[in-house]
Amino acid sequence: MKRIFCLVTIAMAVLVSVVGCALPEPEMIVETVVVTKEVPVEVTKEVPVEVTKIVKETIEVLVTPEPEPVTLTYFTFSAAPDHLAELDDMIGIFEERHPNIKIKVETAPWGDYWTKLPTLIAGGMAPDVFELNYENFVSYAAKGVLLDLGPLAQADKGFDPGVLYPRAYNAFNYGGMQLGLPETFSTVVLFYNKDLFDAAGVAYPASDWTW
Numbered sequence: 001m002k003r004i005f006c007l008v009t010i011a012m013a014v015l016v017s018v019v020g021c022a023l024p025e026p027e028m029i030v031e032t033v034v035v036t037k038e039v040p041v042e043v044t045k046e047v048p049v050e051v052t053k054i055v056k057e058t059i060e061v062l063v064t065p066e067p068e069p070v071t072l073t074y075f076t077f078s079a080a081p082d083h084l085a086e087l088d089d090m091i092g093i094f095e096e097r098h099p100n101i102k103i104k105v106e107t108a109p110w111g112d113y114w115t116k117l118p119t120l121i122a123g124g125m126a127p128d129v130f131e132l133n134y135e136n137f138v139s140y141a142a143k144g145v146l147l148d149l150g151p152l153a154q155a156d157k158g159f160d161p162g163v164l165y166p167r168a169y170n171a172f173n174y175g176g177m178q179l180g181l182p183e184t185f186s187t188v189v190l191f192y193n194k195d196l197f198d199a200a201g202v203a204y205p206a207s208d209w210t211w
Contacts, residue, residue: 075127080107
Protein backbone atom coordinates (compact mmCIF):
# COMPACT_ATOMS: atom_id res chain seq x y z
CA MET A 1 0.00 0.00 0.00
CA LYS A 2 2.84 2.31 0.69
CA ARG A 3 4.40 1.86 -2.75
CA ILE A 4 1.27 2.71 -4.65
CA PHE A 5 0.85 5.84 -2.65
CA CYS A 6 4.22 7.08 -3.74
CA LEU A 7 3.55 6.53 -7.35
CA VAL A 8 0.45 8.52 -7.14
CA THR A 9 2.26 11.25 -5.37
CA ILE A 10 4.91 11.47 -8.04
CA ALA A 11 2.38 11.54 -10.74
CA MET A 12 0.61 14.44 -9.12
CA ALA A 13 3.82 16.32 -8.72
CA VAL A 14 4.61 16.02 -12.32
CA LEU A 15 1.19 17.26 -13.27
CA VAL A 16 1.56 20.25 -11.08
CA SER A 17 4.88 21.02 -12.57
CA VAL A 18 3.48 20.94 -16.08
CA VAL A 19 0.54 23.15 -15.27
CA GLY A 20 2.50 25.74 -13.32
CA CYS A 21 5.22 26.19 -15.97
CA ALA A 22 3.45 26.97 -19.25
CA LEU A 23 5.32 26.52 -22.52
CA PRO A 24 6.77 29.78 -24.02
CA GLU A 25 4.90 31.24 -27.02
CA PRO A 26 6.86 31.24 -30.28
CA GLU A 27 8.31 34.67 -31.31
CA MET A 28 6.68 36.49 -34.30
CA ILE A 29 9.13 37.88 -36.83
CA VAL A 30 7.77 40.57 -39.13
CA GLU A 31 9.82 41.39 -42.18
CA THR A 32 9.21 44.60 -44.25
CA VAL A 33 9.72 44.17 -47.94
CA VAL A 34 10.15 47.35 -50.09
CA VAL A 35 9.35 46.89 -53.74
CA THR A 36 10.58 49.63 -56.13
CA LYS A 37 8.82 50.07 -59.43
CA GLU A 38 9.55 52.70 -62.09
CA VAL A 39 6.40 54.64 -62.94
CA PRO A 40 6.42 57.44 -65.60
CA VAL A 41 5.45 60.78 -64.04
CA GLU A 42 4.29 63.79 -66.09
CA VAL A 43 5.68 67.07 -64.71
CA THR A 44 3.95 70.41 -65.58
CA LYS A 45 6.11 73.49 -65.40
CA GLU A 46 4.69 77.03 -65.66
CA VAL A 47 6.68 79.07 -68.13
CA PRO A 48 5.80 82.79 -68.67
CA VAL A 49 4.87 83.40 -72.28
CA GLU A 50 4.69 86.88 -73.78
CA VAL A 51 1.90 87.17 -76.34
CA THR A 52 1.98 89.99 -78.85
CA LYS A 53 -1.32 90.90 -80.48
CA ILE A 54 -1.11 92.43 -83.88
CA VAL A 55 -4.07 94.66 -84.65
CA LYS A 56 -4.56 95.97 -88.11
CA GLU A 57 -6.61 99.14 -88.29
CA THR A 58 -7.90 100.82 -91.35
CA ILE A 59 -8.24 104.56 -90.91
CA GLU A 60 -10.38 106.39 -93.39
CA VAL A 61 -9.49 110.00 -93.80
CA LEU A 62 -12.19 112.11 -95.34
CA VAL A 63 -10.73 115.04 -97.12
CA THR A 64 -13.23 117.85 -97.48
CA PRO A 65 -12.43 120.00 -100.46
CA GLU A 66 -12.22 123.71 -99.94
CA PRO A 67 -15.58 125.33 -100.72
CA GLU A 68 -15.79 127.45 -103.81
CA PRO A 69 -15.65 131.22 -103.17
CA VAL A 70 -19.09 132.81 -103.27
CA THR A 71 -20.46 136.32 -103.12
CA LEU A 72 -23.69 137.00 -101.25
CA THR A 73 -25.76 140.12 -101.79
CA TYR A 74 -27.26 141.77 -98.73
CA PHE A 75 -30.05 144.30 -99.33
CA THR A 76 -30.84 146.65 -96.44
CA PHE A 77 -32.79 149.81 -95.68
CA SER A 78 -31.84 150.42 -92.04
CA ALA A 79 -28.05 150.65 -92.36
CA ALA A 80 -27.82 153.53 -94.79
CA PRO A 81 -26.79 156.21 -94.41
CA ASP A 82 -25.99 156.40 -90.68
CA HIS A 83 -24.82 152.85 -89.81
CA LEU A 84 -22.79 151.67 -92.78
CA ALA A 85 -19.55 151.78 -90.76
CA GLU A 86 -20.98 149.44 -88.12
CA LEU A 87 -22.28 147.15 -90.85
CA ASP A 88 -18.83 147.05 -92.46
CA ASP A 89 -17.31 146.03 -89.11
CA MET A 90 -19.73 143.12 -88.79
CA ILE A 91 -19.11 142.03 -92.36
CA GLY A 92 -15.36 142.13 -91.72
CA ILE A 93 -15.71 139.77 -88.74
CA PHE A 94 -17.93 137.42 -90.76
CA GLU A 95 -15.57 137.31 -93.75
CA GLU A 96 -12.61 136.65 -91.47
CA ARG A 97 -14.34 133.57 -90.08
CA HIS A 98 -15.57 132.52 -93.54
CA PRO A 99 -12.80 133.50 -95.96
CA ASN A 100 -14.56 131.84 -98.92
CA ILE A 101 -17.63 134.14 -98.57
CA LYS A 102 -17.72 137.76 -99.66
CA ILE A 103 -20.60 140.09 -98.82
CA LYS A 104 -21.85 142.71 -101.26
CA VAL A 105 -24.03 145.37 -99.63
CA GLU A 106 -26.84 147.13 -101.48
CA THR A 107 -28.98 149.81 -99.84
CA ALA A 108 -32.14 151.74 -100.58
CA PRO A 109 -34.02 154.36 -98.56
CA TRP A 110 -37.24 153.28 -96.86
CA GLY A 111 -39.46 154.94 -99.47
CA ASP A 112 -37.82 153.09 -102.37
CA TYR A 113 -37.01 149.82 -100.67
CA TRP A 114 -40.51 148.34 -100.78
CA THR A 115 -40.81 149.11 -104.48
CA LYS A 116 -37.39 147.84 -105.50
CA LEU A 117 -37.48 144.58 -103.49
CA PRO A 118 -40.64 143.07 -105.05
CA THR A 119 -39.40 144.15 -108.48
CA LEU A 120 -36.12 142.26 -107.96
CA ILE A 121 -37.97 139.18 -106.74
CA ALA A 122 -40.44 139.20 -109.64
CA GLY A 123 -37.55 139.54 -112.11
CA GLY A 124 -35.66 136.55 -110.65
CA MET A 125 -32.90 138.81 -109.33
CA ALA A 126 -33.74 138.68 -105.64
CA PRO A 127 -30.88 139.45 -103.23
CA ASP A 128 -29.52 136.47 -101.29
CA VAL A 129 -30.27 138.10 -97.93
CA PHE A 130 -32.52 141.06 -97.29
CA GLU A 131 -34.33 142.90 -94.55
CA LEU A 132 -38.02 142.52 -93.80
CA ASN A 133 -39.93 144.20 -91.04
CA TYR A 134 -42.54 142.12 -89.26
CA GLU A 135 -45.50 143.86 -90.92
CA ASN A 136 -44.30 142.92 -94.41
CA PHE A 137 -42.89 139.51 -93.51
CA VAL A 138 -46.25 137.72 -93.64
CA SER A 139 -46.93 138.93 -97.20
CA TYR A 140 -43.62 137.56 -98.51
CA ALA A 141 -43.95 134.33 -96.51
CA ALA A 142 -47.42 133.68 -97.94
CA LYS A 143 -46.08 134.05 -101.48
CA GLY A 144 -43.52 131.28 -100.90
CA VAL A 145 -40.51 133.38 -101.93
CA LEU A 146 -38.57 132.88 -98.68
CA LEU A 147 -36.19 130.00 -97.96
CA ASP A 148 -36.90 127.62 -95.07
CA LEU A 149 -33.87 128.00 -92.80
CA GLY A 150 -34.83 125.04 -90.58
CA PRO A 151 -32.74 122.35 -92.36
CA LEU A 152 -29.73 124.69 -92.52
CA ALA A 153 -30.03 125.46 -88.80
CA GLN A 154 -30.23 121.77 -87.90
CA ALA A 155 -27.16 120.96 -90.01
CA ASP A 156 -25.15 123.74 -88.36
CA LYS A 157 -23.87 122.31 -85.05
CA GLY A 158 -22.71 125.75 -83.98
CA PHE A 159 -26.14 127.36 -84.28
CA ASP A 160 -28.01 127.87 -81.01
CA PRO A 161 -31.40 129.58 -81.28
CA GLY A 162 -31.31 130.02 -77.51
CA VAL A 163 -29.07 133.07 -77.88
CA LEU A 164 -31.92 134.89 -79.64
CA TYR A 165 -34.90 136.50 -77.98
CA PRO A 166 -37.57 133.76 -78.27
CA ARG A 167 -40.50 135.97 -79.27
CA ALA A 168 -38.44 137.72 -81.95
CA TYR A 169 -37.14 134.40 -83.26
CA ASN A 170 -40.55 132.71 -83.36
CA ALA A 171 -42.14 135.74 -85.01
CA PHE A 172 -40.51 134.68 -88.29
CA ASN A 173 -41.84 131.14 -88.15
CA TYR A 174 -44.59 130.66 -90.72
CA GLY A 175 -46.42 127.39 -91.37
CA GLY A 176 -43.89 125.49 -89.27
CA MET A 177 -40.96 126.89 -91.29
CA GLN A 178 -38.32 129.24 -89.96
CA LEU A 179 -38.18 131.81 -92.76
CA GLY A 180 -36.06 134.46 -91.10
CA LEU A 181 -33.83 135.40 -88.18
CA PRO A 182 -34.22 138.55 -86.07
CA GLU A 183 -31.61 141.20 -86.78
CA THR A 184 -33.04 143.82 -84.43
CA PHE A 185 -36.30 144.24 -82.60
CA SER A 186 -38.07 146.92 -80.67
CA THR A 187 -40.96 147.01 -78.26
CA VAL A 188 -44.06 148.59 -79.77
CA VAL A 189 -46.14 150.54 -77.26
CA LEU A 190 -49.63 151.90 -77.83
CA PHE A 191 -50.75 155.04 -76.01
CA TYR A 192 -54.40 156.06 -75.99
CA ASN A 193 -56.56 158.66 -74.27
CA LYS A 194 -59.09 156.93 -72.06
CA ASP A 195 -61.21 160.11 -71.73
CA LEU A 196 -61.72 160.25 -75.50
CA PHE A 197 -62.67 156.56 -75.61
CA ASP A 198 -65.08 157.08 -72.73
CA ALA A 199 -66.63 160.15 -74.38
CA ALA A 200 -67.13 158.24 -77.62
CA GLY A 201 -68.46 155.16 -75.82
CA VAL A 202 -65.78 152.98 -77.43
CA ALA A 203 -64.13 150.03 -75.67
CA TYR A 204 -60.48 150.34 -74.80
CA PRO A 205 -57.87 148.56 -76.99
CA ALA A 206 -57.52 144.90 -75.97
CA SER A 207 -54.54 142.55 -75.85
CA ASP A 208 -56.14 140.28 -78.47
CA TRP A 209 -55.99 142.95 -81.17
CA THR A 210 -54.00 141.92 -84.28
CA TRP A 211 -52.64 143.79 -87.24
